[in-house]
Amino acid sequence: MVISIASGKGGTGKTLVATSLALALSGKSKVQLLDCDVEEPNAHIFLHSTINQSQPVFLPIPKVDETKCTYCGKCAEVCAYNAIAVVKEKVLIFPELCHGCGACSYLCPESAITEEGKEIGIVERGNSGNIDFIQGKLNIGEIAAPHLIKKVKRYIEPTSEVIIDVSPGTSCPVVEAVKDSDFCLLVTEPTPFGLNDLSLAVEVTRKLGIPCGVVINRDEAGDEKVERYCHEQDIPILLKIPLDREIAELYSKGIPLIEGIPAWRNSFLELFQEIQQNVSASQVAK
């Protein structure tokens, strides 16, 4: 089963939930944790994973052989991103705008365009105890997060329980990380910010047709509106984590919740069971 952990709003506790859930399951089944928050991957801080494989990820960028080029302008005409321009007898390439679609090299009538890889980040794989840990790390100044996320997700093994830590927001990197998962766990906090961003994240899961459930973190710090929203929308609240200084301190030191306070282990195992039940119920409904 693939469970993605998202939130809309940042800083609600996605990584806290992802790491504790992975650790709780790791004694019982094969577990993979994929950190798909490639802009700011943090799960490694909690898992102290040893990395033993590192693979750079490249985006194919056009390269023009000016001895073959006739400056006809076809490449610039077909590029939807304005990443290539032909000015008199010069071809200008703007790698930061290129999506690597390959149209220019395929359609060049003189076959003057080849592609060369531009490194946009790396995928690292290692382990933390029994957990198979994979993370993507986007290079500074790069924008192609979704491309890197796709590469991280290639490591998914269908026989494992797979936990995906997702970035905040609701746009392309979130969609790329969440899509094709069996369940999406949305971590929120009981404030108007938490509610606003939760409702956006719920829309994403609905658009993707993925069942979702909610974890309320820092419970009782704010108001009741998140709970009311979940009841109205018929979204199960699967776990509540209280606003608690000890939990915040553990987090600040990079200590997973279920290691700092082992009593939480059972809560996370129950959370997993509830997710399983929700997934089977939604498969029946389909």
Next chain:
Amino acid sequence: MKEIVVLSGKGGTGKTSIVASFAALAQSKVLADCDVDAADLYLLLQPQVQEEKEFWSGQVAFIDKEKCIECEICQDICRFGAIENYVVDPISCEGCSFCYQVCPVDAITMRESMVGHWFISDTSYGALVHARLGIAEENSGKLVALVRQNAKLIAEKQNLDYIISDGPPGIGCPVISSLSGASLALLVTEPTLSGIHDLERVIAVCRHFGIPTLVCINKYDINEENTHQIENYCYKEGIEVAAKIPFDNVVTEAIVHGLPVVEYSEGKLTQEIRSLWQYIACALE
């Protein structure tokens, strides 16, 4: 006119609460919410929308079943895996139009899509430019650029001193779009190992784009050892720590009441945010 963008790398460190407070403290400014995926600033500034505009951007391929001869060329060349059984998945399609170019029977058209809205609003603290990206849409970077551009137009027209932007989390496309060419980036961090790790990455982005940077440590008393570590790191990097703000649940209470925290409470936290704003105003002189 100076443009201040508030960023953090890690989400949930308090960017929006600080920007809303600056809205109440600064004179002569326009506000911009550049976190277009999960825009929350409006919840504290209670805007009255004056202008609402559609954001059309990006194209999506569409295959006409009547014309399609199922030759599979489009499926083979699409690098985004967006075409399966001669149907385009609009979520995966990146609008490159490669398929449209190569289709031998012209069965593919590219259709513009409306992917969000943007607004110019009045608030009791001045004008606010904000936006709402459609669910699961792309091009957040372009929408951010549009928000900034319009905030700048307002600042120029009204001869305002500051543009204050609430930035998105992360270091990717919308962050770069919020940051390029700004006068100053204020990085709000928290003394957690995740906060420190993410701060280092966003500092590197600011440096990459040559933007002057200040750091603010929020909830500094949650882990004072980590706070020292951040201070040492910033010292080594030659970046000033402009403020250390204590943890106080009044921040959450203010959010629940829909007010900037400096308007809600007169405690120590409010004093710290006031002196932070003074520090920034001086730094920009």
